[in-house]
Amino acid sequence: MSPHPRLIEVTARIRARSAATRQRYLQHVAAHHARGVQRAGLGCTNLAHGYAAAPESDKIWLRAQHAPNIGIVSSYNDMLSAHQPLLAFPAWIKEAAREHGATAQFAGGVPAMCDGVTQGQPGMELSLFSRDVIAMSTAVALTHNMFDATLCLGVCDKIVPGLLIGALSFGHLPTIFVPGGPMPSGLSNEAKAKMRQRFAAGEVGPDALLAAEEQSYHSAGTCTFYGTANSNQMLMEIMGLHVPGSAFINPGTPLREALVREAANRVLQITAHGPDYTPIAEVIDERAIVNGIVGLMATGGSTNHTLHLVAIARAAGILIDWSDFDDISAVVPLLARVYPNGKADVNQFHEAGGLGFLIRELLDAGLLHEDVRTVAGGKAGLRAYTRHPVLHEGPDGQHVLAWEDAPATSGNDQIVGTVATPFAANGGLRLLKGNLGRSVIKVSAVKPEHQVVQAPAIVFEDQEDLLAAYKRGELQRDFIAVVRGQGPRANGMPELHSLTPTLTNLQDQGFKVALVTDGRMSGASGKVPAAIHVTPEALAQGPLGRVRDGDVILLDAVAGTLDALVSPQEWDARDLPTLDREAHHHGMGRDLFGGMRHTVTGAEQGAATFGGDW
Ligand SMILES: O=C(O)[C@H](O)[C@@H](O)[C@H](O)[C@H](O)COP(=O)(O)O
Ligand code: SF4
Numbered sequence: 376m377s378p379h380p381r382l383i384e385v386t387a388r389i390r391a392r393s394a395a396t397r398q399r400y401l402q403h404v405a406a407h408h409a410r411g412v413q414r415a416g417l418g419c420t421n422l423a424h425g426y427a428a429a430p431e432s433d434k435i436w437l438r439a440q441h442a443p444n445i446g447i448v449s450s451y452n453d454m455l456s457a458h459q460p461l462l463a464f465p466a467w468i469k470e471a472a473r474e475h476g477a478t479a480q481f482a483g484g485v486p487a488m489c490d491g492v493t494q495g496q497p498g499m500e501l502s503l504f505s506r507d508v509i510a511m512s513t514a515v516a517l518t519h520n521m522f523d524a525t526l527c528l529g530v531c532d533k534i535v536p537g538l539l540i541g542a543l544s545f546g547h548l549p550t551i552f553v554p555g556g557p558m559p560s561g562l563s564n565e566a567k568a569k570m571r572q573r574f575a576a577g578e579v580g581p582d583a584l585l586a587a588e589e590q591s592y593h594s595a596g597t598c599t600f601y602g603t604a605n606s607n608q609m610l611m612e613i614m615g616l617h618v619p620g621s622a623f624i625n626p627g628t629p630l631r632e633a634l635v636r637e638a639a640n641r642v643l644q645i646t647a648h649g650p651d652y653t654p655i656a657e658v659i660d661e662r663a664i665v666n667g668i669v670g671l672m673a674t675g676g677s678t679n680h681t682l683h684l685v686a687i688a689r690a691a692g693i694l695i696d697w698s699d700f701d702d703i704s705a706v707v708p709l710l711a712r713v714y715p716n717g718k719a720d721v722n723q724f725h726e727a728g729g730l731g732f733l734i735r736e737l738l739d740a741g742l743l744h745e746d747v748r749t750v751a752g753g754k755a756g757l758r759a760y761t762r763h764p765v766l767h768e769g770p771d772g773q774h775v776l777a778w779e780d781a782p783a784t785s786g787n788d789q790i791v792g793t794v795a796t797p798f799a800a801n802g803g804l805r806l807l808k809g810n811l812g813r814s815v816i817k818v819s820a821v822k823p824e825h826q827v828v829q830a831p832a833i834v835f836e837d838q839e840d841l842l843a844a845y846k847r848g849e850l851q852r853d854f855i856a857v858v859r860g861q862g863p864r865a866n867g868m869p870e871l872h873s874l875t876p877t878l879t880n881l882q883d884q885g886f887k888v889a890l891v892t893d894g895r896m897s898g899a900s901g902k903v904p905a906a907i908h909v910t911p912e913a914l915a916q917g918p919l920g921r922v923r924d925g926d927v928i929l930l931d932a933v934a935g936t937l938d939a940l941v942s943p944q945e946w947d948a949r950d951l952p953t954l955d956r957e958a959h960h961h962g963m964g965r966d967l968f969g970g971m972r973h974t975v976t977g978a979e980q981g982a983a984t985f986g987g988d989w
């Protein structure tokens with residue numbers, strides 16, 4: 376099936392827009408590739424240092440330089456339940472490499488922040504910047520230049536985007552992403568959210584809330600809602616950077632271990648030592664980026680990817696903007712109902728057919744580029760990702776990894792839809808334009824009756840002020856909360872997900888409520904209409920600074936508009952307030968990020984602190 380005309384149109388305009396930057400990027404990649412086996416370019420002293428601590432058996436291969444060496448970049452730590460399983464992976468990878476006459480070295484670790492731990496805390500003001508710290512840390516690891524391929528171990532929000540941005544600065548290296556998989560299902564996300572609302576309303580105490588949270592977040596593995604972490608897994612499949620079907624296999628299972636070992640096997644088969652050389656620069660091209668946007672729309676993916684995917688594309692010399700997301704959203708149906716876009720979690724999504732089924736639906740409808748390069752190799756292109764991994768028993772009882780086609784029909788048509796019977800005719804993310812600037816909204820989790828809100832503004836400069844007003848009983852009415860001074864330059868563009876239970880309570884009471892902010896929301900946010908990432912941000916003289924209490928605001932996710940209904944004369948005559956964000960620049964490490972606050976680009980440019988100056 377040839378691609379949908381809209382896909383062809385958007386891909387062509389991205390290619391045209393990116394011609395110069397993509398060409399310069401590929402020239403850098405080619406120059407590195409031309410040097411051949413990368414460690415051959417090191418001096419004797421460099422080499423001796425590079426494998427001094429390696430086992431003698433590995434030194435033979437590393438010294439000889441005719442066997443590939445894998446660089447492992449890992450974001451293991453105990454703070455993210457999703458990343459704790461990564462601890463065991465490097466040993467499996469090294470074993471698998473040796474079985475294939477090759478080697479693997481732990482090139483470096485990268486930091487990883489759990490947005491759940493820092494949600495509503497000062498640490499959340501470092502969260503977005505941590506993405507670029509991770510990218511730089513990835514570069515620090517790989518710049519040892521001992522490697523012919525990269526395995527990136529990571530799962531969550533800023534970590535996969537950071538690893539990918541870093542890996543793309545070594546675009547000559549074949550790269551495979553290795554996830555840990557979701558934790559088994561515990562207390563449902565919906566029941567957890569209800570308990571939070573009851574706590575916000577003062578109906579239950581902290582003991583009841585903590586018990587519910589612990590039943591929801593109960594073991595190692597990724598949280599089971601469809602937020603940014605699991606949107607990352609979808610992207611790594613649909614952009615061809617996973618061993619097919621790796622996304623949603625639980626940690627601590629034989630199949631997960633087999634997939635980790637297969638990632639090592641696979642990446643060794645696509646190095647420049649062999650005939651199927653597949654550098655990451657040729658996997659992440661304009662078609663892969665468009666496929667990623669399609670995947671976000673079809674699954675109701677995280678709004679954070681209207682920032683991260685822009686930054687990732689930039690790192691590959693590809694320029695995208697929110698109009699690309701909006702135009703693709705208009706033709707891509709919503710095919711998944713996973714919390715917050717429904718009641719199911721990612722385990723149930725996977726059991727119902729998961730990404731293999733969804734990718735096949737989109738391919739068969741011409742809504743994905745099929746003829747793309749992937750780490751799965753061969754001529755299958757993206758069709759390779761319509762299959763699921765399984766374990767068979769070999770002749771001597773060992774596990775044998777194989778792949779089976781995704782089920783022919785959806786295992787649950789309330790969780791995984793088809794292009795013929797979608798949950799919505801278009802995608803989950805919309806661009807809003809108007810006199811407040813440009814912003815995005817995730818509509819896949821917002822009921823139709825809440826997608827157009829017109830109400831008076833109440834202006835806040837911190838989320839705590841809104842929560843305090845709620846506790847004082849001042850918000851029992853229709854209103855649009857304008858929470859400004861939350862942009863990347865102001866305070867690192869935190870997620871304001873802590874507002875969700877309060878705003879949902881008010882919505883459930885029947886009030887018309889919405890949020891407008893230059894900050895972010897979590898990928899797990901959903902029911903309340905939120906126009907987020909408003910750009911230019913208030914601190915950068917953005918029009919959000921002009922809003923006053925009582926101004927009537929119209930947020931229209933159907934028409935794609937966001938406006939303060941104030942006469943142009945009065946609007947233009949208003950002064951822009953000076954926002955004092957100093958308190959957000961000190962303490963809990965924030966002093967160290969002043970340089971990033973000064974150099975960060977706007978939200979629509981990915982809120983990036985790296986230049987990408989091709
Ligand atoms: O974008 C995301 O998916 C969020 O950043 C998510 O990773 C974050 O951890 C949420 O805070 C978790 O949701 P709860 O706060 O509802 O547990
Ligand atoms: S999904 Fe979010 S809360 Fe869960 S481990 Fe990852 S970053 Fe932390």
